[in-house]
Amino acid sequence: LSLKGKRLDFYERVDTYVNVNNTIPELSRFTACIDLTFIDDNSSYWTAFSYITNNTLPERENIHLGLAGDHQQLIVYNLGKTFYIPYHLTPFQWHTVCLIWDGVKGTLEIFLNKQRILVVMDRPQNLTSNGMLALGNSLKNRDSQDKNVPSFPGSLYYFQLWDHILESEEFMKCLDGNVVSWEEDVWLVNKIIPTVDRRLRCFVS
């Protein structure tokens, strides 16, 4: 279904996740953004989104792309690397996190709201295709998902994925991802009812 104008209230409900039914292609460049808000201030490990691909590497690296964290740090998974960035996200307000990868140059930029919080220069690499994208939970073990894992401790909104690099001024505009878009009819929602919320940024766009 389309999630236009709706937020997803996970609220740590167990065995709750949302995924997309379209295929993610191999991407040499991408921008991935999501809006998140927390309902408490002492969260243990949470996942905002995770993109899992098949590979034979140790479990950590199965999260080919993802945004996670706890109450004191953001954890970004990008193409085999994991970054732990000390950051406390204030609860009860929306934050936008964007990951921008230029796989031709090998450059990763991480933005929190409009502020760049890390840049990494690495080697050229593409995002692997045909993986599984999920919001609110990490489906690391597809066949044996721990059904007692709490989902995201708050709400998620406006996940977008583009196959190119957006400038920082563009993040906060109401633009639809051209690979995955919040308002496209691609979302499969499990044990959660999307909530219409007229106060959301980009409610009307």
Next chain:
Amino acid sequence: LSLKGKRLDFYERVDTYVNVNNTIPELSRFTACIDLTFIDDNSSYWTAFSYITNNTLPERENIHLGLAGDHQQLIVYNLGKTFYIPYHLTPFQWHTVCLIWDGVKGTLEIFLNKQRILVVMDRPQNLTSNGMLALGNSLKNRDSQDKNVPSFPGSLYYFQLWDHILESEEFMKCLDGNVVSWEEDVWLVNKIIPTVDRRLRCFVS
């Protein structure tokens, strides 16, 4: 010569650098620390230390290990990756930066004073041996050093390099590196006179 009890006042003097005359071995684990203080608040690109190895990759990656920055960010070079971390280091006071690499796990930790400011999980890799270590400047082009490059905009002190991982409580103790030590007679000083300074931490140790 030994730099025990002495700081190095680079003060942006051009064509000024300091290096060591011992050979750096291949290291699967290391801890590298340095103390730095700035004499102004708007520095353009500076280098605290750089370790350059021979390789055929693009120039950026010749800095196999290093600490650099400008007035608004730290720049850490580690084994082919470059990290740009927004951080403003207050001038006129000493700061200690430590880089800790566990090349068996593939984990980098960056500490500023006693605070961990970034953790990166990457793939296992060793520090290449037989490179050239310099303080206060980056000797990227050994044969054609730009002689008008300003050196570090302040003073440097207490560079230490160990072949193992130190815990954060150990950084601020007065421990000598077992690969490179500040007080060993290994330093070659070019166009700079080390300054005795009794207020330095670890002046007597």
